[in-house]
Amino acid sequence: MNGMHGRSPLALDADGEAWVATTRDAMSIADQVSQLFVFACEGEHDDTVDAITALRPGGIHRFPTGPIDGVWRAARRMLESADVPLVMSGDIEGGTISYPFATAVPNQMGLAACDDLDLSERIARIVARESRALGYDWSFTPVVDVNAEFRSAIVGTRSYGSDRETVLAQARTYVRALQAEGVAACAKHWPGDGFDSRDQHLVTSVNPLHMDAWRALFGKIYGTLIGDGVMTIMSAHIALPAYIRERDSLAGRDAFMPATISRLLNEDLLRGELGFQGLIVSDATGMGGLTSWMEREAAVPAVIENGCDMFLFSRNPARDIDLMMRGLRAGRLSEERLHAAVTRILSFKAALGLHRKSVEERVRPLDAMTTILRTPESQATAREAIGRGVTLTKDIDGLFPIGPAVHRRVVVIAEEGWSFFVGALERSFEPFLAELRTRGFEVRMYDPGKHPTPEDTDLVLYLVGQEATPAAYHIYLDLPKLHGGHRKGMTQYWREIPTVLISFGQPYYLFDAPTARAAINAYNALEHAQVEVVRRMVGDAPFTGVSPVDPFCGQEQARW
Incomplete structure (x- = not known):
């Protein structure tokens, strides 16, 4: 495999190795146990920060929610509290999982739709530079899952699509750019998601591939990234029964053990066969894929004992530290x-x-920080990428471009969607509606008590803003909800009135609306995405996006 025999991404010079040995050997057992944990910090209040830092964790995962001055102050407070340097991580995935004070960039699928690796690298460098300015050292990206099962609500727009070579090329570009800027990348979700429509936040999901197929797909992706020097990999609550049974043909329930606590998947496959020498972090340990498998007292030490180096998140941090200590005393976690x-x-x-950086070097003074965020150049690059990714997936009747001379009276049927992530951007279609009105369209929102008709409506627009998100379980075009009732959901407008289905999120809604005559995928609902969609609808800019997935979901019916 590609990663074998490569140089460790954590290789150090003599001074670095000496610092590691001296620091480790000076720690008490309790302090060593605390280093295993990455705890989440939601918010910037001093009490919130102090409660986390008092536990002396190895890392803090930040979900900033407040204004930039509070975020800055909290980051400084975290770093100043630590005797051993903290590593600070974030879910920096783009789309609406962006911070209001940073440049909003496309999510991974929207970026892949641009089909331009140079542009992808420029976006990755913006993310890295702004992340470093905010004090982040580690981004839990890229997602290297593959969109094989289109009903997967958790993969979708978080991934680069369904083609191995696209996923690999985009991920390599991202990892290289991120780490060149001094931010560690994290390939996830080991051993590979996208073939199970279920979500490991809710259930232990399964990678069903036979090992020949797995090695040709995920083995190739992870092996190549390991060879490129990716620093970290996230082990997820996903089973790979084919590998377990390759090693133990009699494995029963254990064939479906989540990778997070599988020594075979972490040590034998990832480290042994693929040769990974970097750091393995568990996925969030409060997720149903782990909590439904094993009681907490056993699970906490099992995560580390079976190959993960860091333990991610806790609903009760002090208790989990205690459980780790108990596991060590009981032999569930070995000293080795x-x-x-x-x-x-x-x-x-x-x-x-x-170990060499001061707090001031890691989190610059506030005025210096703000000069790095949302620069005109970064904003222009992000808008370029957002616009270029907009994809016209269907236009049976040649509807576009539209204009107020023909399509003046517009009815909008909308669902903004939601996000699991703390601190995600607020969701609103106001930028889209305002842009239409500015261009002379008369826009009214759908009234469930009065169906639009050809006599009072020239154009119907469905706007759906649901990006991939944890804990959604299933994502589909919910026509009864959109239309205000189960009986109303049976009424369709595609044949009576020119109608466009516009997804500012998941790319698969034609499965639920196969007779739609026109459809656009924008992949995210960022303000620039909404404006850029309108610009393309009226002909001010061309549709240039290349769909990273099959928007017809394998259904020939949806093409007509």
């Missing part, structure tokens, strides 16, 4: 694994140079 994990954690921090 604790030593190896802490060594790798400190090596990771040293590889990022955190």
Whole structure:
């Protein structure tokens, strides 16, 4: 496999190795155990920050919610509290999982739709530079899952699509750019998602591939990224029964063990066969894919004992630290694994140079920070990418371009969607509606008590803003909800009135509306995305997006 025999992405010079050994050996067992944890911090209040830092974790995962001055102050407070440098991580995935004070960039699918690796690299560098300015050292990206099962609500727009070569090319570009800017990348979700429509936030999901197919797909993706030097990989609550049974033909329930606690998947396959020498972080340990498998007391030490180096998130941080200590005393966590994990954690921090950086170097003064965020150049690049990704997937009647001379009276049927992520951008279609009105269209929102008719309506627009998000379970075009009732949901407008289905999120809604005559995928509902869609609808800019997936979901019916 591609990753074998490569140089460790955590390789250090002699001074770095000495710092790791000296720091580790000076720690108490309790402090070593605390280093295993990455706890989430939601908000910027001093009490919130202090409650987390008092536990002396190895890392803090930040969900900033307040204005930039509060975010800055909280980051400084976190770093100043730590004797051993903290690593600060974030879910920096783009789309509406963006911060209001940073440049809003496309999500992974929207970026893949641009089909331009140079543009992808420019976006990745914007993300990295702004992340570093905000104090982040580690981004839990890229997602290298593959959109094989279109009903998967958790993969969708978070991935680069359904083609292995596209996923791999985009991911390699992203990892290279991110790490060149000093931010560690994290390929996820090991051992690979996208073939199960279920979500590991809710259930242990399954990668059903036979090992020949797995090695040709996910083995190729992860092996190549390992060879490229990706620093971290996230082990998820996803089973790979084919590999377990390759090693143990009699495996029963254990064939469906989540990778997070599978020594075979983490140590034998990822480290042994693929040769990964970087850091393995678990996926969030409060997710149903783990909590439904094993009781917490056993699960906490099992995550580290079975190959993960860092333990992500906790609903009760102090209790989980205690459970890890109990596991160590009871032999569920060996001293050997604790030593190896802490060594790798400190090596990771040293590889990022955190042992040499002052707080001021990691989080610059507020005025210096703000000069790096949302620069005109970054904003222009992001808008270019957002616009170029907009994809016209269907236009049977040659509807576009539209204009108020023919399509003046517009009815909008909308569902803005929601996001699981704390701090995600607020959702509104006001930028889209305002742009239409500015261009002379008369826009009214759909009234469930009065169906639009050809006599009072020239154009119907469905706007759906649901990007992929954890815990949604299923995402589909919910016509009864959109139309205000189950009986009303049976009424269709595609044949009576010119109608466009516009997704500012998931790309698969033609499965639920196969007779739609016109459809556009924009992949995210960022303000620029809404304006750029209108610009293309009226002919001010061409549709240039290349769909990273089959928007027809394998259904020939949806093409007509």
